[in-house]
Amino acid sequence: MAHRVICLAGALFIITAAPALAMPPVGAALAAAAGGWAAGLTATAIMGQAAMAFVLSGVQMALAKKPKAKTRDEITLNKIQPVTAGLILYGERTLGGTIVARSTTEAGGKPHRRYHSVMPLACHEIDGAVEIWLGETKVWTEAQYRQDAARGTGDPYHWGQIDSDFRGRIRLKVHTGAEDQAAEPRYVAAASEWTADHRGRGVAYVYFEADYDRDLFPTGAPQIRVRARGKRVYDPRDGQTRYSTNPALCLRDYALTPELFGGIGWREEDLDDAALLALANLAEEPVPLATGGTEDRYAFNGVLDTEAAPRENLDNLSTAWGGWWACERGRLTVGGGAWEEPELTITEDMLVAGIRVIARRPFEEQFNVVKAQFADATAEHVVTDLPVLASETYRAADHGERLVRDLGELPGETGHARGQRLMKLALLKGRRQRQVILPCSLAAWGVRLGDTVRVTLPRRGWQAKTFEVTGRAVTVGPGGVQVRLTCIETGPAIFDWRTSEETPKPAGGIPTLPSPTAKPQVSAPTMTEELYETRGGGGVKTRVRLAATTDNPFIDAWQFSWRPISAAEATVRGLTDTPEDLIDDMAPGTYVFGARGRNTRGMWSDWVYAGAAAVQGENAPPVAITNLAGQSAGGAVAMLRWDRHPSLDVRQGGWIEFRHAGVLTGATWRSSVVIGKAVSGGVTEATLPLKTGTYLARPHDAKGNPGPVSAVALRAASLVPMAEVARLDEAPGFAGTKAGCSAAGGVLSTDEGATYALYVFTGVMDLGVAGPVRLVSDVEILIEERRDLMFGPGTAAFWTPPDGLFWQGNTDAYGDLDTQVRVYDPATATWGPWQSFDAAEFDGRFFQVRAALSVESEAYALRVTRLSVAAFRAT
Structure with missing residues (x-):
C-alpha cells in the first residue's frame, strides 16, 4: 500500500523553496511529477484480466457507466492552493487552473499595490497559447502577439494584448514548459519568495501581473482562462513529433509517457502498433459536412487527469472514436472505430x-x-x-x-x-x-x-x-x-453516416450568458413623463420616469442621473434594485439623462447617456381622446361618448371642443365648424345637435394646448317622417349683404385684415303658414393661410380661389362659421333676436338667416364654398 500512496501523490505540482536532490534543477522551481498506475496494476496484470473478459470502453463503456472526466468548470475555474494535480492536454481546449503562487509587492511607493500570480496549465510542454481571457473579456491573442513581437517595440509583457478595458494595464506571459525555460524574471525581481530556481521546466504556465485598480478589479483578481494547443506527440508513420488531435497518437503518447510525468510508463513493445496506426489512419479520414468542407473522422481535444487511474484516462481517450481499448496477449490494442471484414x-x-x-x-x-x-x-x-x-x-x-x-x-x-x-x-x-x-x-x-x-x-x-x-x-x-x-x-x-443525418447548429450559434466577472453593459435610459397631483393641493406637477435595459442577468443595482443641458454637473440619484427611477416635480426644459448598472460582484458599468430630451410638463399637448362613438336620439340629438382622458391637466381645467363637417369622410378641423358647446375635460359624453356628417372632438389642456382630433360619422335619422318645405342656397353667387367679406369665383372669403365678418342671406324664408319647423344648416368651409408661404414677398402665386393653396398652412389654424336665425313676430311686427343654430326647432312663418365668419388672426382667411339652410316639417 505504501507504493500506491507514493505513486498517486506523485502527480502533483509542488512549490518548494530548496532544490530537490532526486530531481533535475526543477527542484526549487514549479515542478511536475506524475503518478502512474496504482501498485500492482502492470501491463501483465491487465493482460491477465483482459484475457478473461473484453474491456468495453469508449462510447461502449459509456453505455454501462459514464467515464470519469474533468468537467469544463473543473478545468477552467481558478482555485488557489500550493499543491495541485497535473493535467495532460491533448488537442485544443480552454483551461483555467490552480493558482499555485501569488504575491503582492510595492508599486508607486506603496506596499501591496502590485499583484503577481502563477497558474500552471499542463504538466508538460504545450504547443502554444491561442488566446487568454480575464473573466469573460478576451485580452490576448497569439496572432496579435506575433505581430507585436515582429515589431519588437513596447513592453513585451503587453505584446499580444487586444482592445479591452485591460489593455496596457496588465502584464501577461505564457511559458510553454520547455525543458530549458528560465524562471519568470519579473516575479524573481519583485518577490523574494520566487527565485531563479523556480524555472518550471516541463510545466506550461501563465504569469499574470497587475496593479491595484478598484474599477478594473472590483472583486479582486480575475478568473484567468487560456485557450491552448496541447502536447506534441510522436507519429511513427513519418517519425515526426508535432501537435496533433489524432486520438490514436494521443493514446500512444499517454501509454509511453513515464509515470514520473503522468503517463502509464509502458514500452513500445507493450503496444500493438499495427492496431494503433490503423486507427490513426482511420481517424484522419475526411468526412463531408452538411455545411460544406470536411473534418477528421475522429479527434480528441481534452485533458487527462494525472490523479485519475490510467483505466479512466484510457476510457476517456477511447470515447473519441466510439470504440474500445484492451490489453490482449501482453499488448495494448484498440478497435471498434470502423467496420472490419471478417477473416x-x-x-x-x-x-x-x-x-x-x-x-x-x-x-x-x-x-x-x-x-x-x-x-x-x-x-x-x-x-x-x-x-x-x-x-x-x-x-x-x-x-x-x-x-x-x-x-x-x-x-x-x-x-x-x-x-x-x-x-x-x-x-x-x-x-x-x-x-x-x-x-x-x-x-x-x-x-x-x-x-x-x-x-x-x-x-x-x-x-x-x-x-x-x-x-x-x-x-x-x-x-x-x-x-x-x-x-x-x-x-x-x-x-x-450520411451528411443528411447531420442536424445543423441553431441559427445564431450557441447562446451564452454574460459573465458575472465581466464589466456589465447597459442601454441609455429612455424618458417618459406624466402629470400628477400633489397631496397637499399644490396643483398639477410633472414626473419623469427613466428606464434602462440590459441582457446581463447579474446586475442587481441601478443608478440614474440627470442634468439640464446647460449645467455642467449632473444630479446622481440613489440606488434602485430595478432598472427604473421616478423623478418628481421636474420643471419643463431640456435634460440629459444617464444610467449605469452594478453586477453581483460589485462591478459597475460605464455611465451611458441618452441624447438631449425635452421635458414639456404641462406644456406638452394632450393625447387624443379614445373610443369616440356617436348615436342619434329622438331624431334631433347626437349623443357622443368617449373614454376618460388620461391627462390630468385635461381633466382638471381642460375642455373638449366639438366641430362638424357636412361630409361623412375626409373631414378636417380646418374644414369644419363649431357645433354645440365645449364640455369639461373630465366628462365622457356630450349632447349635440343632430346633423348628417362628421363630428370632430379635440381635447385642450388647462393651458389651452390642443391635442389631436378624433372623429365619428353619423347619419341623421328620425322616427317622425319629415319633408323639406323650404331652402335658402347662397352658393355659388353669394348675393347677400356682406360686411368684412367678399365673394369671387363661387367662394365667400373674409377680407384681408378682417378677423370677423357678417353675411346676410339674400332673401327671407317664407313657409306660407306659421307653425313648428326644423331648420338645418349645411356649410362647407376651409381655413387657410392668407399667403402662400412657398413664395417670398413680391412674388406671384400661381393659384386663385377657389383653387386649393399650394401651401396648406397650419392644421391648428382656428376659425368658425356660426349660422344665425331670427323669427318675425306678426303680433309686434318686429324681428326677434338673432339665435345661433346648427339643427334646431322654431315656430313661425318668416325667417331671416345670416352667417358670422371668424378667424383667429389676420394671417388666416375663412373661405366658404357651400352655405344653405333647409326647413323640415312633419308629414
Whole structure:
C-alpha cells in the first residue's frame, strides 16, 4: 500500500523553496511529477484480466457507466492552493487552473499595490497559447502577439494584448514548459519568495501581473482562462513529433509517457502498433459536412487527469472514436472505430461443446433515445447539448416506451457534427441484441478481442452471420484446450453516416450568458413623463420616469442621473434594485439623462447617456381622446361618448371642443365648424345637435394646448317622417349683404385684415303658414393661410380661389362659421333676436338667416364654398 500512496501523490505540482536532490534543477522551481498506475496494476496484470473478459470502453463503456472526466468548470475555474494535480492536454481546449503562487509587492511607493500570480496549465510542454481571457473579456491573442513581437517595440509583457478595458494595464506571459525555460524574471525581481530556481521546466504556465485598480478589479483578481494547443506527440508513420488531435497518437503518447510525468510508463513493445496506426489512419479520414468542407473522422481535444487511474484516462481517450481499448496477449490494442471484414468463419466442426445464445439484452439495458453534450470549440468550449437522437423504429420495438440514455459530456469532443456521429454509433451499437458464446477448438486460437468473425450454423439458420468478439478465454480441461469466445452481432451499417443525418447548429450559434466577472453593459435610459397631483393641493406637477435595459442577468443595482443641458454637473440619484427611477416635480426644459448598472460582484458599468430630451410638463399637448362613438336620439340629438382622458391637466381645467363637417369622410378641423358647446375635460359624453356628417372632438389642456382630433360619422335619422318645405342656397353667387367679406369665383372669403365678418342671406324664408319647423344648416368651409408661404414677398402665386393653396398652412389654424336665425313676430311686427343654430326647432312663418365668419388672426382667411339652410316639417 505504501507504493500506491507514493505513486498517486506523485502527480502533483509542488512549490518548494530548496532544490530537490532526486530531481533535475526543477527542484526549487514549479515542478511536475506524475503518478502512474496504482501498485500492482502492470501491463501483465491487465493482460491477465483482459484475457478473461473484453474491456468495453469508449462510447461502449459509456453505455454501462459514464467515464470519469474533468468537467469544463473543473478545468477552467481558478482555485488557489500550493499543491495541485497535473493535467495532460491533448488537442485544443480552454483551461483555467490552480493558482499555485501569488504575491503582492510595492508599486508607486506603496506596499501591496502590485499583484503577481502563477497558474500552471499542463504538466508538460504545450504547443502554444491561442488566446487568454480575464473573466469573460478576451485580452490576448497569439496572432496579435506575433505581430507585436515582429515589431519588437513596447513592453513585451503587453505584446499580444487586444482592445479591452485591460489593455496596457496588465502584464501577461505564457511559458510553454520547455525543458530549458528560465524562471519568470519579473516575479524573481519583485518577490523574494520566487527565485531563479523556480524555472518550471516541463510545466506550461501563465504569469499574470497587475496593479491595484478598484474599477478594473472590483472583486479582486480575475478568473484567468487560456485557450491552448496541447502536447506534441510522436507519429511513427513519418517519425515526426508535432501537435496533433489524432486520438490514436494521443493514446500512444499517454501509454509511453513515464509515470514520473503522468503517463502509464509502458514500452513500445507493450503496444500493438499495427492496431494503433490503423486507427490513426482511420481517424484522419475526411468526412463531408452538411455545411460544406470536411473534418477528421475522429479527434480528441481534452485533458487527462494525472490523479485519475490510467483505466479512466484510457476510457476517456477511447470515447473519441466510439470504440474500445484492451490489453490482449501482453499488448495494448484498440478497435471498434470502423467496420472490419471478417477473416475467419466459425463452423460446427470447430465447436467442442454446445453454444449458448442470448436473444435480447435485458430491458433495463435498452434505449432508443441518446443525449450527449460536447465542448463547443466555436463558443469558448462551453459545454453544450447536442441534438437529441431518437429512433421511432427502436421505440416501437420497445413497446412505444421512450428509453433515454444520457451519455453526458463526451470527453475530448469539440465538434458538433462529429459528436452526432458518435451518438449514432452509440445508439446502433447499443441496439445489438443477439449474443452468443462459442466454445471452440484450437482452430480459433488466432482470434483476438475485437475481431469480426463469421458464424455458419445451418441448424440455427445462420449463414456467414457476422459477430464481434467481445470476450476471449482459454481453459484447459479433461476434454483438452478450449478457446471460449463471447460474441455480439454486428454489421457494416453500424458505421454508416450520411451528411443528411447531420442536424445543423441553431441559427445564431450557441447562446451564452454574460459573465458575472465581466464589466456589465447597459442601454441609455429612455424618458417618459406624466402629470400628477400633489397631496397637499399644490396643483398639477410633472414626473419623469427613466428606464434602462440590459441582457446581463447579474446586475442587481441601478443608478440614474440627470442634468439640464446647460449645467455642467449632473444630479446622481440613489440606488434602485430595478432598472427604473421616478423623478418628481421636474420643471419643463431640456435634460440629459444617464444610467449605469452594478453586477453581483460589485462591478459597475460605464455611465451611458441618452441624447438631449425635452421635458414639456404641462406644456406638452394632450393625447387624443379614445373610443369616440356617436348615436342619434329622438331624431334631433347626437349623443357622443368617449373614454376618460388620461391627462390630468385635461381633466382638471381642460375642455373638449366639438366641430362638424357636412361630409361623412375626409373631414378636417380646418374644414369644419363649431357645433354645440365645449364640455369639461373630465366628462365622457356630450349632447349635440343632430346633423348628417362628421363630428370632430379635440381635447385642450388647462393651458389651452390642443391635442389631436378624433372623429365619428353619423347619419341623421328620425322616427317622425319629415319633408323639406323650404331652402335658402347662397352658393355659388353669394348675393347677400356682406360686411368684412367678399365673394369671387363661387367662394365667400373674409377680407384681408378682417378677423370677423357678417353675411346676410339674400332673401327671407317664407313657409306660407306659421307653425313648428326644423331648420338645418349645411356649410362647407376651409381655413387657410392668407399667403402662400412657398413664395417670398413680391412674388406671384400661381393659384386663385377657389383653387386649393399650394401651401396648406397650419392644421391648428382656428376659425368658425356660426349660422344665425331670427323669427318675425306678426303680433309686434318686429324681428326677434338673432339665435345661433346648427339643427334646431322654431315656430313661425318668416325667417331671416345670416352667417358670422371668424378667424383667429389676420394671417388666416375663412373661405366658404357651400352655405344653405333647409326647413323640415312633419308629414
